[in-house]
Amino acid sequence: MSFPREDLAIEIRTWKLRELLKWRGYLEILVEAVKTVFGEGAEAYVFGSAVEGKLTVDSDVESAIVLEEPPRTSREKSRLLSRLWRVMEEKGVPWWYPFEIHMLTKEELSLLEGAKLARALRTTTKMKSFLRQKNML
Secondary structure, eight states, X not given: OOOHHHHHHHHHHHHHHHHHTXXXXXXXXXXXXXXXXXXXXXXEEEETHHHHTOOOTTOOEEEEEEOSSXXXXXXXXXXXXXXXXXXXXXXXXXXXXXEEEEXXXXXXXXXXXXXXXXXXXXXXXXXXXXXXXXXXX
């Protein structure tokens, strides 16, 4: 026996998981946007369930932007994140995509030493090669 409401919920969650699994492609767009908004000195990393290969439909994609000097105020942080998202959306990342973006210094990044971190690279080829080497693809 089929229940339309439950069937719809399953269909939506399946669609969401398929979209979430596109994170590698969207990550390259994030890297390009980071370079556009913050300059060539900024670095982007991804960590958490995406890197560990443990994504679920309820996951987000944890990312860190490493800056020499992150914004000091919430207002400045909000302005920069808004600009970053605008650039990403222009390049095809949906506005609702669950990137959880953190702006950190190198010192703050080092506090994540227990987490699996992967530096986001500029080209898909390099990213795929790195992920294969780490058995993440």
